[in-house]
Amino acid sequence: ELKVEQNPLFLSMQEGKNYTIYCNYSTTSDRLYWYRQDPGKSLESLFVLLSNGAVKQEGRLMASLDTKARLSTLHITAAVHDLSATYFCAVDSMDSNYQLIWGAGTKLIIKP
Amino acid sequence: GAGVSQSPRYKVAKRGQDVALRCDPISGHVSLFWYQQALGQGPEFLTYFQNEAQLDKSGLPSDRFFAERPEGSVSTLKIQRTQQEDSAVYLCASSLKPMNTEAFFGQGTRLTVV
Numbered sequence: 001e002l003k004v005e006q007n008p009l010f011l012s013m014q015e016g017k018n019y020t021i022y023c024n025y026s027t028t029s030d031r032l033y034w035y036r037q038d039p040g041k042s043l044e045s046l047f048v049l050l051s052n053g054a055v056k057q058e059g060r061l062m063a064s065l066d067t068k069a070r071l072s073t074l075h076i077t078a079a080v081h082d083l084s085a086t087y088f089c090a091v092d093s094m095d096s097n098y099q100l101i102w103g104a105g106t107k108l109i110i111k112p
Numbered sequence: 113g114a115g116v117s118q119s120p121r122y123k124v125a126k127r128g129q130d131v132a133l134r135c136d137p138i139s140g141h142v143s144l145f146w147y148q149q150a151l152g153q154g155p156e157f158l159t160y161f162q163n164e165a166q167l168d169k170s171g172l173p174s175d176r177f178f179a180e181r182p183e184g185s186v187s188t189l190k191i192q193r194t195q196q197e198d199s200a201v202y203l204c205a206s207s208l209k210p211m212n213t214e215a216f217f218g219q220g221t222r223l224t225v226v
Contacts, residue, residue: 004154035217042115043155043203043217088154097168098211099145102154 002027002095006088006103014111016078021106023072023089032072033090033100034063043088046074079110114138116218118204124224125194133189133221137206144187145215146179147203155203161187162210194225 003026013019023032034046047056049065049072056063060083062075072089086107090100117136125131137144143162147155148171157171163184172179176194181187191198201222207215 040219042219043205045214045216048214090154092211096157097170099157099160099168099171100155102156104152104154 002029002091002093002101004089004091004101004103006106008106009104010107010109012109012111013079015080018078019076021074021076021087021089021108023074023103025070025072025091025101027070027093027095029067029070029091029093030098031092032065034072034074035088035090037086037088037105046087076108081110081112084108084110116204116206116216118202118218118221120221121219122222122224124226127195127225128193129225130190130192131194131223133191133202133223135187135189135204135206135218137185137187137204138208138216139185141206141208141216143207143210143215144181145205145207146187146189147205148173149201149203149220151200158189158202191223194223196225199223199225 005024007022032049035043037043047063052067054065060077065072086105088105090102092098092100119134145160146158149155159179160168161181176192178190201220203220205215205217
């Protein structure tokens with residue numbers, strides 16, 4: 001059974017600091033996704049990672065994928081208040097009939 | 113519209129009542145997904161349509177849940193005889209191509225069963 005675990009589930013940090021959110025998954029995955037969700041809003045796609053060693057960056061966010069370790073990281077550089085949101089990772093694979101299996105989310109609060 | 117639209121945004125139902133939740137995907141999108149998101153949790157897959165064909169309904173939690181997309185565009189998720197454990201946000205997503213790449217989500221319908 002494909003399982004996805006995020007760590008930490010809750011993170012409070014100061015503006016200007018760096019931090020990393022971790023996403024572990026249990027079996028071989030075809031694709032790994034990072035989404036952002038603001039309270040009461042849609043899920044917004046941030047990154048899709050397709051292969052080992054993939055790295056994608058958008059502004060202060062950078063995502064990477066290590067398929068051998070079954071680990072993806074979402075790194076936040078010099079955090080700013082408007083990055084406060086809940087961040088989800090999700091994976092799909094043949095094991096899940098190619099449907100997305102989601103982590104529980106990391107609620108990120110960035111204090112000004 | 114420009115995005116995925118869901119209605120109603122909020123629904124309060126008495127236990128035992130039937131409800132219908134609507135999803136208008138982005139025009140031309142082939143794939144449509146329904147997810148259930150409990151408070152403080154990640155979404156959980158319910159069902160998947162490719163055009164009008166329901167290709168995967170393995171996530172529907174019971175036979176009280178039924179989804180359709182008769183003309184390959186608008187979809188309806190129906191829950192019969194609602195129970196308190198059905199309280200959640202129901203999310204709809206659509207994508208241009210089959211399966212998950214570049215899926216766009218609606219804002220969801222928050223269902224509260226009292």
